[in-house]
Amino acid sequence: MVMRSHYCGLVTEALMGQTVSLCGWVNRRRDHGGVIFVDLRDREGYVQVVCDPDRAAMFETAEGLRNEFCIQVKGLVRARPEGTINEHLKSGKIEVLCHELTVLNPSVTPPFQLDDDNLSETTRLTHRVLDLRRPYMQNNLMLRYKTAMEVRKFLDAHGFIDIETPMLGKSTPEGARDYLVPSRVHAGTFFALPQSPQLFKQLLMVAGFDRYYQITKCFRDEDLRADRQPEFTQIDIETSFLAEQEIRDLFQDMISTVFKNTLNVDLGEFPVMAYAQAMHRYGSDKPDLRVKLELTELTDVMADVDFKVFSGAANMKGGRVVALRIPGGAREAGGLSRGEIDGYAEFVKIYGAKGLAYIKVNEQAKGPGDKALRWPGLQSPIVKNIHDQAIAQILARTGAQDGDLIFFGADKVKVVNDAMGALRLKIGLSEFGRKNGLFEAGWRPMWVVDFPMFEFDDEAQRYTAVHHPFTAPKDGHEDWMVTAPEKCIAKGYDMVLNGWEIGGGSVRIHQADVQQKVFDALKIGPEEAQQKFGFLLDALQYGAPPHGGLAFGLDRIVTLMTGADSIRDVIAFPKTQRAQDLLTQAPTPVDEKQLRELHIKLRSSDLVKPE
């Protein structure tokens, strides 16, 4: 007979009266009225097992059960007594009367209760195996699998084929820092782990595979922020012979299908917004549309105000002045407190802002009035240094109502966008925001398109690629790459969901002469181009097809889907923010012999082990 006939969590009333064999873990043992109840757990859920004392040997075994013992139960599925039905469980209408009980493996006492929700991340990652037994982690990883499988099914149905590209690749010291792998065979040389299969997938298009995908690990050796891992998983896709719009439509369909089939969520239409528009309205190229706040442009009306912070920014090359109206923020009861406002002023400093001016709008019908208190309905030290016309514009453009509060950002464009974009989110997602309808829960997908090709790097005094140097310019923009790179718009697109960039890509350059112009704009000389990307330039000469693609971040998508606090909660064995695996203790020192074979030695003499 097989060890297990059914999953614990899937035993339902359909099996009533049948004998089942279950395997799982003791989640809890309760003694009640001389009977032992065991909540038996497996990946599919729980089932209640009843051990009656009339089977003495079995009962004795049951008495010895402790949490996390792995056991096998053979027994009869029967209805639970009235009043004990658990509507939260699939198996909540039944229980299993135990006939035979076998301890497959006992357990020592776990270092924590599995249902303890207040564990430190260090505890969880050190005891990851037990942490993974928790239904939360089981569900996260099963949803991750289902998501990846739905992606595969969709792509398979649309003619995409999974082709593996190398993990041991070539180091290109552009972009992020590479993880390096010393070569034993070729002394003094190194492989690099891929930051993405970008060039290989383009080569596969030139090779005629037409539609490619891969769900694959990528690597970046960067200092880790909350949502980064040294290795992360990318859904990497490329197609030939489709235009930008067709590519977007196809992958909007893919993501919609995945959400439908995993969460039963209908993502609806994806609004399409130009990059410039997104920055203008939200100060971000990945706006969270669940937050109902928008920036109001004021640069044009602040050039001649006395308030130097505003006029300075308005007159500076690349300066910007914006308002962020917070409805209800100035209400006496339920508005933002002085402490909250001070907190936001501190918060925007993270993004380089020097301060956070604001106006409380209380009785705007009152102003403008006398010289000393020109706008008695507006509470703000800055009002006196802003002329009437500008104040009127602020009120008109923001549409401010009595009780509203208006924050201002005035600085270089980047500082204003970063700070005010972040403030917009911070307030929208705050308790105040949620209470006052500034945040609307749900799924808000969108496309951000029309990214600029280049941005000017002040430090290096040259243009750099906003996306990557293989992104195609919009039709007709090719010549601007030479004459006016800053005007050049790319055929690039990002998919944004609830403020997270979950995917992005572009139509690529398929013509060698256009690629050359990009390198020219980036001041990458022929020799450098040949050395770094020679194999791509070579390939473009042989009838490369028009092609494009994108990549989605699987970790991010699943984090969003599960509502997990951290990307680490959707990865079985993640690294800490110090890039360490607390379970296996990797990375570790290695034998001197291994280093010798790889033709390397440790740099600091105090680190070298004695040979």
Added chain:
Amino acid sequence: MVMRSHYCGLVTEALMGQTVSLCGWVNRRRDHGGVIFVDLRDREGYVQVVCDPDRAAMFETAEGLRNEFCIQVKGLVRARPEGTINEHLKSGKIEVLCHELTVLNPSVTPPFQLDDDNLSETTRLTHRVLDLRRPYMQNNLMLRYKTAMEVRKFLDAHGFIDIETPMLGKSTPEGARDYLVPSRVHAGTFFALPQSPQLFKQLLMVAGFDRYYQITKCFRDEDLRADRQPEFTQIDIETSFLAEQEIRDLFQDMISTVFKNTLNVDLGEFPVMAYAQAMHRYGSDKPDLRVKLELTELTDVMADVDFKVFSGAANMKGGRVVALRIPGGAREAGGLSRGEIDGYAEFVKIYGAKGLAYIKVNEQAKGPGDKALRWPGLQSPIVKNIHDQAIAQILARTGAQDGDLIFFGADKVKVVNDAMGALRLKIGLSEFGRKNGLFEAGWRPMWVVDFPMFEFDDEAQRYTAVHHPFTAPKDGHEDWMVTAPEKCIAKGYDMVLNGWEIGGGSVRIHQADVQQKVFDALKIGPEEAQQKFGFLLDALQYGAPPHGGLAFGLDRIVTLMTGADSIRDVIAFPKTQRAQDLLTQAPTPVDEKQLRELHIKLRSSDLVKPE
């Protein structure tokens, strides 16, 4: 309008009379009777495009076409004229009359003809992108994808979930050599790329995921043989709560399903053979059952013959004497020539054999006769030193007929098995073997089971694990691990197909005390065990479930399926046997700055770049 309405290779008579838009590459352009014919190619195959001179602009474009131009054709599907139908093509009954022709991208002249079958591997790998355009490589990689996808579908239907395990892991200096990745954050330490996810998949079972799989890259930094790559792809599987037989049945079903759904091949029943039996009959633990030859055991009858080579091996501890009967090998016409026999004698030396004795059986009815020429029907210098009883046993056990040739191997068991096992294959697969029915084409899968737990390492003077130290012993063999390790049989199994080990695995140890006994047998002390496998030993304490699994080599399976000469023909971007990527030139030297950040330097001073 979309750029492409159909794949070239899939335009059939079902589209007759319709206008199609095709994109692809010019495989060949022929001018015939004032008309231009273009064989247009995409990943799905070819279609014939006809360009008539009556559309002058289009015709002029057509005149400029060269091989590998990427073009778009809009035209009418019509029947080919009688007598020009090509039965080898799906599109062979039709042609497309070209209305509009667009050159999407021209091509310089390729460095070789795509249909040249005599390219060096260096040429192919250097120009891999063009090499991949060849239908052979397109089909190989598409079959690879289909195979992997069929595996996923089967596993999905059986409740297995794909869980990703880390690429940046811990170095364990057992087994093969690790690829190392220096850590930047933790000076002096290294990650290792996984040789397999073995320990992680066991941890996932302990974590209760129940059924796991992953199609993932594994890495071994070994000197490469013909069928090895530094990175290779493993179908890695683990399950809880199944016994050995159930695991084998399930994955036999999986492989059979995959072959059925990809190649429409029925693999039939898989014979199950004990390891000892396989070594005994074939001298190999991965016998190619397509070869109809078997070894004949003679050790027991050679102890007292005068021929020292035989009696020496028969009396040696761990010696073996076998015969390999070659039906028809001694026939005057069509038998093995003197040169061939000498060649085989050289061949077995590769495996450590010192020579290759043989007997030609011509008229066995004649012997035994007089002293000088005791067996006039047997031609061999060794006969005179083998007594009658042993000769009679040779003839009886091998079942030799007139015209047969009998080869002998006599040495240590390992040498005999390696040499005679290889000779068996060599002759079976030779032209002689194929002509004489010693080889039967087709698919011959099998299971090899009951592997020994341990083998004695003469050099290290200790036992080592035949599989790996987490393999469970057969029930009842546990105590032998202490008292008689050499008698211990493991719950291990290999799937063998046509002489290739395509998969293998075992039931694992799930009890900490049994695991401890294995470490004892292997003389791995508690401290060493804790340091290397502490996280596994720790996990085993918390109610680890009975579990087991296996791993298949995807590269090998697809190589077999495609009949490719080399594993490199089923990998898009393989490394050479010198572990180099000829396309990108990886591995390469890197910047000194990169090395500094990683706290390492090159060992040979002459390799260090000036800072």
